[in-house]
Amino acid sequence: SAEYEIIPVDNPITAGIIRDRYHEVGIALQRRPELIQARHSVDLTRINLGIAKNQALPQVDVVYRATFNGLGSNASRAFDQETSGRFVDQFVGVELAWNFGERAERAGIRIAKLQQSQAVAAYRKALDDVITDCRVALRNLNTSFEQIGTSRVAVTSGFDNLRAQQERLERMSPADLDSVLASQSNLAQARRAFLQAIVNYNQGIADVERAKGTLLEYNNVVLDERP
Numbered sequence: 001s002a003e004y005e006i007i008p009v010d011n012p013i014t015a016g017i018i019r020d021r022y023h024e025v026g027i028a029l030q031r032r033p034e035l036i037q038a039r040h041s042v043d044l045t046r047i048n049l050g051i052a053k054n055q056a057l058p059q060v061d062v063v064y065r066a067t068f069n070g071l072g073s074n075a076s077r078a079f080d081q082e083t084s085g086r087f088v089d090q091f092v093g094v095e096l097a098w099n100f101g102e103r104a105e106r107a108g109i110r111i112a113k114l115q116q117s118q119a120v121a122a123y124r125k126a127l128d129d130v131i132t133d134c135r136v137a138l139r140n141l142n143t144s145f146e147q148i149g150t151s152r153v154a155v156t157s158g159f160d161n162l163r164a165q166q167e168r169l170e171r172m173s174p175a176d177l178d179s180v181l182a183s184q185s186n187l188a189q190a191r192r193a194f195l196q197a198i199v200n201y202n203q204g205i206a207d208v209e210r211a212k213g214t215l216l217e218y219n220n221v222v223l224d225e226r227p
Contacts, residue, residue, distance in 0.1 A: 012198045013205060016145055019138055024212055028134045031213030035130055038123040045116035052112040056105035059097040066090050130211070137211040141204035148201055151194035158187035 029035060069087040070079055099105065162183040209218040216223065 012202045014148060014198055014201070017141075017205065019141070019208070021135070021138055024138060024208065025131055025134050027214065028130050028212040029127070032126075032130045032211075033213065034126050035123075038119070038126045041119045042116070042123050045112065045119040049109070049112040049116055052105070052108040056109060059095075061095045061097075063093045063095055064091070134208070134211040137204065137208045141201070141208050144197060144201040144204045147197040148194070151190065151197040154190040155187070155194045158183065158190040162187050 067089040068083075069089065070077075070083075071087060206215065206218075209215040
């Protein structure tokens with residue numbers, strides 16, 4: 001790996017990006033996959049609760065039964081009469097089934113309600129986590145942008161100081177030489193801090209898009225949803 005050098009194609013972003021906190025959080029509430037999954041879980045538990053309530057209701061069935069009879073003296077004649085449809089008994093009725101006590105049904109309803117409460121609590125927790133994550137990402141982004149300006153001022157000041165020291169290079173004493181070396185070191189540290197602030201700012205932009213659930217769209221990555 002030491003033989004290769006990674007050269008970025010795009011320049012890092014240094015311009016300030018105006019972000020509406022409420023708008024960004026709103027997008028995150030719509031796009032974060034864990035929230036979508038939590039909402040589906042709540043819908044599923046609501047359906048299961050409806051099923052449990054339906055199973056607790058009395059069961060009423062309409063019954064229709066037709067019997068084809070064969071009355072021949074031997075098996076062959078009986079089979080012929082049975083297939084001819086001449087001797088058919090028909091029955092129509094209503095069957096009612098009701099479990100006295102309904103302990104199993106009531107237990108099923110209670111289990112379904114508890115599962116629904118757990119799903120709702122999990123959804124609320126996911127909401128709080130997403131909102132907090134998005135707010136922290138936005139706050140870090142603003143802090144990183146402010147550090148860019150401060151680091152740029154430090155680089156400019158360090159460069160001006162070094163240039164002033166170099167202009168006195170001809171009449172320089174050993175003490176002045178140490179001052180020039182210190183100015184060069186300070187300038188290098190200021191430049192390093194400035195580049196790190198730019199890197200942190202661009203990482204903050206990516207972190208905000210991740211918190212919103214739109215990181216793929218931000219990087220122009222589209223997933224094929226075909227089966």
